[in-house]
Amino acid sequence: MEYVMQIMPALIAGTLMTLKIFFWTIILALPLGILVALGEMSKIKPIKWLVEFYVWIMRGTPLLLQLIFVFYGLPILHIVFPRYEAALFAFVLNYAAYFAEIFRGGLQSIHKGQFEAAQVLRLNRWQTMTKIIIPQVMKIVLPSIFNEVINLVKDSSLVYVIGLGDLLRAGNVAMARDVTLVPLVLVAAIYLILISVCAFAQKRIEKHFSYYK
Amino acid sequence: MLEVKNLSKAYNDRQILKDISFTLNDGDILTIVGPSGAGKTTLLRIIAGLETNDDGQILIDGKKYDSGKVGVVFQDFNLFPNLNVLENITLAPKLVLKKEKQEAEDDAMRLLTQLQMAGHEKQYPYQLSGGQKQRVAIARALAMQPKILCYDEPTSALDPNLRQEVEKMILGLKKTGLTQLIITHDLQFAKNVADQVLKVKPLNEG
Numbered sequence: 327m328e329y330v331m332q333i334m335p336a337l338i339a340g341t342l343m344t345l346k347i348f349f350w351t352i353i354l355a356l357p358l359g360i361l362v363a364l365g366e367m368s369k370i371k372p373i374k375w376l377v378e379f380y381v382w383i384m385r386g387t388p389l390l391l392q393l394i395f396v397f398y399g400l401p402i403l404h405i406v407f408p409r410y411e412a413a414l415f416a417f418v419l420n421y422a423a424y425f426a427e428i429f430r431g432g433l434q435s436i437h438k439g440q441f442e443a444a445q446v447l448r449l450n451r452w453q454t455m456t457k458i459i460i461p462q463v464m465k466i467v468l469p470s471i472f473n474e475v476i477n478l479v480k481d482s483s484l485v486y487v488i489g490l491g492d493l494l495r496a497g498n499v500a501m502a503r504d505v506t507l508v509p510l511v512l513v514a515a516i517y518l519i520l521i522s523v524c525a526f527a528q529k530r531i532e533k534h535f536s537y538y539k
Numbered sequence: 540m541l542e543v544k545n546l547s548k549a550y551n552d553r554q555i556l557k558d559i560s561f562t563l564n565d566g567d568i569l570t571i572v573g574p575s576g577a578g579k580t581t582l583l584r585i586i587a588g589l590e591t592n593d594d595g596q597i598l599i600d601g602k603k604y605d606s607g608k609v610g611v612v613f614q615d616f617n618l619f620p621n622l623n624v625l626e627n628i629t630l631a632p633k634l635v636l637k638k639e640k641q642e643a644e645d646d647a648m649r650l651l652t653q654l655q656m657a658g659h660e661k662q663y664p665y666q667l668s669g670g671q672k673q674r675v676a677i678a679r680a681l682a683m684q685p686k687i688l689c690y691d692e693p694t695s696a697l698d699p700n701l702r703q704e705v706e707k708m709i710l711g712l713k714k715t716g717l718t719q720l721i722i723t724h725d726l727q728f729a730k731n732v733a734d735q736v737l738k739v740k741p742l743n744e745g
Contacts, residue, residue, distance in 0.1 A: 443617035446587050447631035447683060448607055457630060461621045538620050539665040 333500045333509055340496030341516055346410075347482045347492070348520075351417040352475065358418065359425025366430050377426075384423030390484050392416045397488040413485045417478070424474050432467040433459070465535040472528040479520050493517070540564055541586075541687055541718065546595035548581055554742045555581050559595070561737050563687070563720060568713055570721045570729035573739035579722045582739070583691050586720065587611045599686060610680030614691040616672045618664040618679070624651070625660040628679045636683070643682070650678040653715075654708070669697045670704060677712075688712070690721045694728055706731050 365377035384392070397412040407415055436459055444454040483494035497513035541563040548556040555578040563569045573579050584590040586597065587609055597604035619627050628647040632638045638646070651657050654674040664672060673693065680688055693709070694702050702725070709719060709732050723729050729736055 437617070439613055439615065439617035440619065442589055443611075443613065443619070445589065446609070446611040447679070448635045449631060453634050457634070458619050458621070465621070538663040 329504075329506075329508060330512065333496075333504075333512070336496045336500060337493065337509070337512055337516065340491055340493035341520075343485075343491055344479070344482045344493040344520075347413060347417060347485060348479055350414055351421055351478060351482075354414075354418045355421035355425055356471075358422035360429055362422055362426035363429035363433060366426060367433065380419075381423045381426060384420050385427075389416070389420050389481060390487060392420055393484055393487055409488050409490050412488060413490055417482070421474065421478060425471065428467050428470045428474070429463065431470075432463040435466055436462055468528070468532055468535065472524065475528075476521050476524050479524065480517065540598075540600055541720070542596070542598040542601075543586070544596040544598070546582070546585065546597070547593050548578070548585060548590070549593055556585075556592075556739075557742055559737075559739070561735070563718060563735070565686075565718050566713065566716050567734040568709065568719045568721065568732050569735045569737060570723055570733040571737045571739060572723055572726055572729045574724065574741065577739045577741045579724075579739055580691060583611075583689050583720070583722050586687075587689055607683075608686040610683055610685030610688045612673065612676045612680055612688065612690045612693060614693075615696055616664075616676040618672055618675055620664050623661055623663050624656070624667075624675050627664070627675060628682050631679070632682050647678065647682055650681055651675075654678055670701050673697065673705070674708070677708075681717075687718045687720055690719070690723075692723055693721060694723060694725050702728055 362377055362381065365373050366381070368374045368377070393413065393416045396407060396416045397409065400407065400412075440458055440462070441454065444458055449457070483492055485492050486495040486498070493513055493516060497509040500509035501507065543562075544560050546556055546559040547554070559582060561569065571579050571582060581590060585592045599605060599608050619630070622630060625644060625647055628650065629638075629640070629643040632643040632646065633640060636643075648657065648660065651660060651674075654677060656671060656674045656678065659667065659671060659675075664675070667675065673696075677688070690709075693705050697705065706728065709721070712719065721729070721732065
């Protein structure tokens with residue numbers, strides 16, 4: 327127990343880094359994902375091609391590679407990010423691509439009749455989107471979005487590769503120094519708590535949307 | 540009065556409608572009948588403003604056509620599943636006609652009572668039967684005070700034994716002075732309600 331208390335401060339510091347990356351990625355990648363989804367459905371071909379190329383790259387290469395590329399690769403082109411900003415940049419771009427695909431699927435699953443009903447009632451595009459389409463898309467995409475959110479909690483551990491001190495790295499350091507598995511067990515427990523919180527939030531939000539079918 | 544003159548429409552060289560003309564007087568019911576593929580729905584979609592015509596004219600009361608004067612009851616109703624019955628009806632009057640919430644709700648309740656749907660205002664579309672959904676769709680369209688109400692196949696999504704109910708409802712609305720245009724493939728139904736029947740035939744066959 328004494329040992330647990332001794333390494334806890336380091337693990338908590340690591341957890342804070344994990345949470346920071348988690349929160350900022352969500353806050354930035356969700357709106358960006360909506361924009362990218364709209365871009366993918368754009369009638370302007372060059373925008374559509376550009377956005378599709380971006381999604382192709384982001385989904386087609388490992389996130390780990392993207393992290394390394396941003397932090398170690400871009401400085402060769404004289405684009406230098408500090409560690410934390412590099413991690414956020416890579417995570418936001420990567421997750422926005424996945425979110426975009428989810429939003430696109432959600433938007434395309436809305437029946438055309440919903441748009442037509444809104445049109446004959448003379449609602450404008452903004453009113454149609456905010457009152458009718460987006461509330462329905464939200465309900466449809468929730469499970470998939472939360473899947474990605476839960477992945478993100480765990481993926482954030484990849485930042486160790488550019489030397490950021492997140493939760494997993496804190497556990498790793500303690501394990502190597504003290505030659506014991508206890509830190510890893512604690513790290514696993516903390517991840518489980520974080521993800522349980524996400525899963526609980528998912529249940530609550532899905533329940534909120536369950537008032538209609 | 541709705542006047543349609545020499546209306547034509549083609550999709551990529553395939554002629555769907557050719558020289559369709561008719562006049563619908565205020566308070567009358569016009570049914571448009573014909574087999575599937577005859578362009579009935581396309582005609583309704585043009586009148587509703589969801590498609591453009593290639594040739595011809597649509598006049599309402601002698602003036603150039605304004606789709607805001609036309610209400611539509613879709614074949615599968617297209618109610619908004621995320622809104623309850625009352626919200627479905629009051630959404631557009633509040634946002635488009637800028638009605639106060641209370642006024643919009645009073646109007647909606649009056650329409651629901653008239654259509655024998657009072658008591659269902661807090662329900663969501665998934666909780667309603669097909670016939671009830673149709674009444675809500677009618678109330679939603681009427682809340683926008685259209686000059687003409689159009690129906691796309693009002694009997695086809697319902698049980699056959701509900702046909703008479705629909706006839707009664709449509710004739711009841713006629714008594715309020717509403718002008719109605721109905722697309723259907725059900726000849727008997729068309730004759731029972733119509734002041735005027737327009738037959739359309741598929742073009743380019745054989």
